[in-house]
Amino acid sequence: MKEKKGIGESLGRLLKDPSSLALVLTSFIVLILFVIYPLIVVVFTSGFDNWGTFFSKPRYGRALLNTIVSSSLSAVTATIIGFIYAYAIHYSNIKGKKFFRVIAFIPLLAPSVMSGLAFLLLFGRGGMISHWLNSVFHIELDLYGLPGLWIVQTISYFPLAYMTITGVLRSISPNLEIAAQNLGARGFYLFRTITFKLALPGVINAFLLVAINCFADFGNPKLIGGNYSLLAVEIYGEIINNEPGLASVMGIILVIPALLVFWLQNKVLSKGSYSTVTGKPVSGLNRVTTSRKTDVLLFTFNTIISIFIISMFAITILFAFTKNFGRDNTFTLDHLMKVVFSSSSPAVLNSLVLSLVSAILAVAFALVLAYIVIRKPFPGKKLLDFSAVLPIALPGTFVGLALIVTFSKGPVVLQGTAALIVIAMLLKQMPVGYRGLTASFKQVDKSIEEAATNLGANSRKTLTTIVFPMLQKTVVANFVYAFMKNMNTLSTIIFLITPKWVVAAVSIFNYAETGxxxxxxxxxxxxxxxxxxxxxxxxxxFRSKVKIFDF
Incomplete structure (x- = not known):
C-alpha cells in the first residue's frame, strides 16, 4: 500500500500523536523566540538614521576593513600552520607524534582570550621577552595592533584548523598515493597532485571555520588591537554607550561576511568531489611518507609551534603561582584563593555550572530536533531545520547583541539573568550537536522505532528508551564539545554577564585589561x-563510550 503524503496527511498524523505534537510545537516556539525573533528585533532596531551614521563616519569603515583584513590573514596562517602540523603527524616518520597531538589539544582547554593574556605577558610592554630584548639589544618591541593580533589569532585558532584537517588526512586511503608512486610520482609532485587535492575540502573547510571565529573574536582585539579597532570591539563600545541602534547596524554588517562564509562552506564545497575511487584500503599497505630531509623540517616546524604554545601556557602558570612573576618570584597560592576559591569571586564556579547546564540542554534540544526532523512528517520541517542550523553561521558577538537588545525590554525581560547566558551558550553549541545527531539518525534503521511504536510506545518513550541509548556515544561526544566551548566562550556572552553572573573568560579579560x-x-x-x-x-x-584524552 502506497504511503499517503501531503501537508494534510502529515498534520493529521501529528495530531494523532500528542507527544510528537508537543515536541514539534516546543521546538518551533524555542527557535522562533530565541533565533528568529531576535533577528527581526535587531533589524528593526538598526533604523535608517543609524545606517547613515555608520556610513558617514570613516572610523566604522576602517573597523569593517580591519575586521576583514585581520580575519583573513589569521585564517590563512592558522590554516597553513594547521595543515603542516597535521601533515607532519600523518605523513612523516618524526618522533613524538603523540606529544604533538597533545600540544595541539591544549589550547582548546582555554578561552582564546588567554592567548591574548599570554601574549601580553611575553611580548607586551613590560613583557618578559620585550624586556629582555630591550635590556640586552636595546630593541623596543611594539606588536600592538595588526601584527600582534595576527599572531594571537593564528595561535588561538590553529588547533581548530588542525582538528579539521587531521580528520581529512586520516581518512585518505593510501591506495591512490601508492599507485601514483608506482607510476613515477615522487616528492612534491605526489603531494601536489594527489595528497593535497584529496585534502583540499578539509583545508577550505578549516579556513572558513577559522575565519568565522576570527570575525566574532572580541577579547583578543580588545586586549591586543590597540588603535586597530575591529567591528566586534566597536559593537561592545556602542552597547556600553547605550546605543543599541548603531550596535545593531554593525552587528548586521558583521553577519554578512559570516553568512557568506557559511554559504561557501555548505554550497561550494558540496559541489566538488575529492574522493578516491579505489574503494577500501588494501590490507597491509602503508601510507607513503616523507623523506628524511623533509622529516627534519617538519619536526623542526612542529617543535617551534609547540614551544610557542608551551611558552604561552607556562608564563600563565608562572604568573598564577608567584606573587608577581619577574619582580617577585615567591611561590604563592594567594591569587588562586582570591579569584578562584573565594566566595566573593565565583567566576570559575559560575562558568562550570552554566556550562554544564547549557551543554545538557543543548544536547537534549539537538536530540529532540534531530529526532522530529528525521523521523516525523510535519508542515514547516524545512523552516525548523533552517532555524536550527542558523546560529552556527552567526558570529557569537551578534548572538549576544541580538539577545541583549531583544530581552532587555518588552514582554519578556531576561537581562541580567543566568537564563539569558545559558540560552546564548545553547544557541551557539546546539547546531553542532544537531548536525551530528541528524547524521547519526540517518544511519539508524527506522524499523526499530516503528516496532516500539507498534508495541504502544509514544514518541517520548521511544526517544528516551530506544533512541537515546542507541545514540549514546554521539550524544556524549556532543555534550563534551558543547561543555568545552561553553567554558571558554567570551564574545557570545560579553554583553550578558552581570556582577552576580560573571564567568571565568570575562574575568580573565577584565583583569588583563586592568593590568x-x-x-x-x-x-x-x-x-x-x-x-x-x-x-x-x-x-x-562513560569510559570507552567516549574518547576525550585519546589522541
Missing part, C-alpha cells in the same frame, strides 16, 4: 583545571 595579570592568570589556571577535572569525571563515567 592585574596575576589574577587573570589565576582565573585562567582555575578554568583549565575545572575543565580538565570535569572531562576526567566524564571519562570515568
Amino acid at each position: 592585574t595579570y596575576y589574577w587573570a592568570a589565576a582565573v585562567a589556571v582555575g578554568l583549565m583545571g575545572a575543565t580538565l577535572g570535569t572531562l576526567g569525571v566524564i571519562k570515568l563515567i
